[in-house]
Amino acid sequence: MPRFFTAALLLCLAFNASAADSYITRMLNKPVPGGVAVIDLGTGAQRPEAKYDGKPVLVVKEQDTWRAIVGIPLTVKPGTQTLSANGQNLSFSVGNKKYPEQHITLKNQRQVNPNPADLKRIENELAVQIKAYRTFSQNTPSNLLLDKPVNGPLSSKFGVRRFFNGEERNPHAGLDFAVPAGTPIKTPAAGKVILIGNYFFNGNTVFVDHGQGFISMFCHLSKIDTKVGQQLARGDVVGKVGSTGRATGPHMHWNVSLNDARVDPAIFIGAFQP
Numbered sequence: 001m002p003r004f005f006t007a008a009l010l011l012c013l014a015f016n017a018s019a020a021d022s023y024i025t026r027m028l029n030k031p032v033p034g035g036v037a038v039i040d041l042g043t044g045a046q047r048p049e050a051k052y053d054g055k056p057v058l059v060v061k062e063q064d065t066w067r068a069i070v071g072i073p074l075t076v077k078p079g080t081q082t083l084s085a086n087g088q089n090l091s092f093s094v095g096n097k098k099y100p101e102q103h104i105t106l107k108n109q110r111q112v113n114p115n116p117a118d119l120k121r122i123e124n125e126l127a128v129q130i131k132a133y134r135t136f137s138q139n140t141p142s143n144l145l146l147d148k149p150v151n152g153p154l155s156s157k158f159g160v161r162r163f164f165n166g167e168e169r170n171p172h173a174g175l176d177f178a179v180p181a182g183t184p185i186k187t188p189a190a191g192k193v194i195l196i197g198n199y200f201f202n203g204n205t206v207f208v209d210h211g212q213g214f215i216s217m218f219c220h221l222s223k224i225d226t227k228v229g230q231q232l233a234r235g236d237v238v239g240k241v242g243s244t245g246r247a248t249g250p251h252m253h254w255n256v257s258l259n260d261a262r263v264d265p266a267i268f269i270g271a272f273q274p
Helices: 003-020 023-028 116-133 265-269
Strands: 036-042 050-052 058-062 065-071 079-085 088-094 101-104 154-156 161-164 175-177 184-186 191-199 203-211 214-221 237-240 252-258 261-263
Touching: 023 036, 023 058, 023 065, 036 079, 036 088, 050 065, 065 079, 065 252, 065 261, 116 191, 116 203, 116 214, 191 214, 203 237, 214 237, 252 265
Parallel strands: 101 161
Antiparallel strands: 036 065, 050 079, 058 065, 079 088, 154 175, 175 252, 184 237, 191 203, 203 214, 214 252, 252 261
């Protein structure tokens, strides 16, 4: 066997072994719209800088290998995507995933078709929340496999196409847990509270930055038990379940964002369904 072929084969086997041994890849690599791609960035003393769609990406070290944890927006079409890392372009494939529909009836018609004053409020609130989602601190998250913020059954999955009073609106960007009002909500990883507010759609809301663009958002709270700038340990209470904002009843809504892409929180609690 030619020497160059043997070397190439050994390199390929080493790469495959590295990927096969990657616990992070096995648990988190779900490269579909609204999912996560785990991409090997090789070894090195310094953490590589990676970007996807012009936005910085979470990079962690597993054993001796750096891995990019890339959030894939729901709007991405199946096919080839590109990550840039230290001057190189790395391609990865995004598969297909079909999300179900959900039909919801609301008594308050303004929560389906807001009036002009509501629309101005919503526009301003959206800008504030997008800024929070785009926060990128240099801290490494305390854990990538997350705890459930509450213990209870799922009542609405991520990515569901939602119809309010028969009119289609944005897909469901998080997970809903069916738990009673007043249930304590615990942060699934350590982090810093970066935004608190009361918003038209989300009601009482808390954003927690876990590090490097890895953000949790909790909304519809009846009570907020934290403040902006507070450092939270894993399991600390951020507030209590409620039904503020656009909600038909008490439940806990949880968003997870990576590189400003809302992704399926089920991936991080071992509950993802292809």
